[in-house]
Amino acid sequence: xxxxxxxxxxxxxxxxxxxxxxxxxxxxxxxxxxxxxxxxxxxxxxxxxxxxxxxxxxxxxxxxxxxxxxxxxxxxxxxxxxxxxxxxxxxxxxxxxxxxxxxxxxxxxxxxx
Amino acid sequence: xxxxxxxxxxxxxxxxxxxxxxxxxxxxxxxxxxxxxxxxxxxxxxxxxxxxxxxxxxxxxxxxxxxxxxxxxxxxxxxxxxxxxxxxxxxxxxxxxxxxxxxxxxxxxxxxxxxxxxxxxxxxxxxxxxxxxxxxxxxxxxxxxxxxxxxxxxxxxxxxxxxxxxxxxxxxxxxxxxxxxxxxxxxxxxxxxxxxxxxxxxxxxxxxxxxxxxxxxxxxxxxxxxxxxxxxxxxxxxxxxxxxxxxxxxxxxxxxxxxxxxxxxxxxxxxxxxxxxxxxxxxxxxxxxxxxxxxxxxxxxxxxxxxxxxxxxxxxxxxxxxxxxxxxxxxxxxxxxxxxxxxxxxxxxxxxxxxxxxxxxxxxxxxxxxxxxxxxxxxxxxxxxxxxxxxxxxxxxxxxxxxxxxxxxxxxxxxxxxxxxxxxxxxxxxxxxxxxxxxxxxxxxxxxxxxxxxxxxxxxxxxxxxxxxxxxxxxxxxxxxxxxxxxxxxxxxxxxxxxxxxxxxxxxxxxx
Numbered sequence: 048x049x050x051x052x053x054x055x056x057x058x059x060x061x062x063x064x065x066x067x068x069x070x071x072x073x074x075x076x077x078x079x080x081x082x083x084x085x086x087x088x089x090x091x092x093x094x095x096x097x098x099x100x101x102x103x104x105x106x107x108x109x110x111x112x113x114x115x116x117x118x119x120x121x122x123x124x125x126x127x128x129x130x131x132x133x134x135x136x137x138x139x140x141x142x143x144x145x146x147x148x149x150x151x152x153x154x155x156x157x158x159x160x
Numbered sequence: 161x162x163x164x165x166x167x168x169x170x171x172x173x174x175x176x177x178x179x180x181x182x183x184x185x186x187x188x189x190x191x192x193x194x195x196x197x198x199x200x201x202x203x204x205x206x207x208x209x210x211x212x213x214x215x216x217x218x219x220x221x222x223x224x225x226x227x228x229x230x231x232x233x234x235x236x237x238x239x240x241x242x243x244x245x246x247x248x249x250x251x252x253x254x255x256x257x258x259x260x261x262x263x264x265x266x267x268x269x270x271x272x273x274x275x276x277x278x279x280x281x282x283x284x285x286x287x288x289x290x291x292x293x294x295x296x297x298x299x300x301x302x303x304x305x306x307x308x309x310x311x312x313x314x315x316x317x318x319x320x321x322x323x324x325x326x327x328x329x330x331x332x333x334x335x336x337x338x339x340x341x342x343x344x345x346x347x348x349x350x351x352x353x354x355x356x357x358x359x360x361x362x363x364x365x366x367x368x369x370x371x372x373x374x375x376x377x378x379x380x381x382x383x384x385x386x387x388x389x390x391x392x393x394x395x396x397x398x399x400x401x402x403x404x405x406x407x408x409x410x411x412x413x414x415x416x417x418x419x420x421x422x423x424x425x426x427x428x429x430x431x432x433x434x435x436x437x438x439x440x441x442x443x444x445x446x447x448x449x450x451x452x453x454x455x456x457x458x459x460x461x462x463x464x465x466x467x468x469x470x471x472x473x474x475x476x477x478x479x480x481x482x483x484x485x486x487x488x489x490x491x492x493x494x495x496x497x498x499x500x501x502x503x504x505x506x507x508x509x510x511x512x513x514x515x516x517x518x519x520x521x522x523x524x525x526x527x528x529x530x531x532x533x534x535x536x537x538x539x540x541x542x543x544x545x546x547x548x549x550x551x552x553x554x555x556x557x558x559x560x561x562x563x564x565x566x567x568x569x570x571x572x573x574x575x576x577x578x579x580x581x582x583x584x585x586x587x588x589x590x591x592x593x594x595x596x597x598x599x600x601x602x603x604x605x606x607x608x609x610x611x612x613x614x615x616x617x618x619x620x621x622x623x624x625x626x627x628x629x630x631x632x633x634x635x636x637x638x639x640x641x642x643x644x645x646x647x648x649x650x651x652x653x654x655x656x657x658x659x660x661x662x663x664x665x666x667x668x669x670x671x672x
Contacts, residue, residue: 058418058630079647089631092639100635104648 478505
């Protein structure tokens, strides 16, 4: 089991979601996050006083999958979220020790999908 | 009463007189009584009394000017306040990331309109000239004028509006707030994707050149007025013009990113603050009590009360029918449709408010409320992306209200000799002129607006870049956010794309 953590551009969310659906991956957690990568920030001001905004708005997907779904998930996210510009985001894949479905008490692979 | 008037005149000053007579309540009636009294008491050969009576008569005439001027100005203040209503409706119905931009547009547009209408608009609209446009006293209210003299006593170059006995600057301010309203309508149509500077430039052109010319046709004694076209408070002159100018903008701008899916169906892009939108609609409803009853430009008790009620009934009917229509058609009573329904009823009654009965007003507003729901869906379907429904409200119902005069008008119901409409035995004559007026104003405004927008597009550009549109106009156009410190969900559009990727222009093509 793996946990896929993907940060994507906010306006790509719909496409990523659709691509994951097409890859038969339907369960996910989506959150709004702020982060900084190589993409430069921008300057905001309030009544003339400037401030640098370096943390940019991204959307984070947390997707727990069985091993054979890792590559399809990565492929779907990459394909849907890529624009070729700096700021398209990142995907992290980490080992997942356990997964429990609260309703039934199922554990492990059976609980993931 | 008479002694009170005399005392007052000795004391000098109308203000004191007004204060003594207790404002504008029952003293209106007694003003008439006093005139009658002065006629009957003229017989005594007391020279001093005759002089005093003449002074009283003059005082009463002056008092009518005071009352009319106050009425015109107070209703103009209400119409001015509609800017706040539009700002709240439009920003509430758009996304949080564009709120600063929309608020800025609605705010600056009245300043731009003030300038444009003062510099040129007023002269083009009300200066003496030909049936097409004004030619005299064009710039900065510079023409000769002896207002508040009316009718044959009037000597000046703004004779088209000499029927109202108020000072020139009162006439100007009242007309200015109407011109400002037309420009504000455009803001909603082009929201969430237009460059700030381009909107400002277009607003100046619209209020300085285009609005006053069609305004001249309708309210400035121009060719439509001469043909017997009736538009009491501006379903055509203000709302249709604003809607068509906005439509021209939409045609050149194209839809917002993410509005249409690859299969061509429309995505819903929900507004971020319906509290603001609802308050805005209520402010507009209140503002309309200035917009329509104020267009008498005289404190005529019967007329303004009648118009107030036609206005209110139409708004109520539009609100209800739009809600019901949405409930049946869409399954839920959509608040956005309720708001647009109220506004639709108000726009529809704007032209006929002084010419129709109360039941007719209910019908006109009610039909407007049904029309607006279908129009919103229709414009979505033909890929005219109008973020706040301004076209469905102002264009569709501007036309409907104008035609409604031809159907429901009752001759002289508030003293205006419109002739009867089709349903009151007047035949097709009035309806024909109303259709002609509506079509010609739409055609002229569409062509001129397309030219103005094309000029703006060629010189300043029109649409923000793709990146800017995605991040929100607030950050890139204004460098600030409306809700700093709040978490704004950035996933708001295209939450459930159907039929593949959202249709977005290629990055290279966007931005122009």
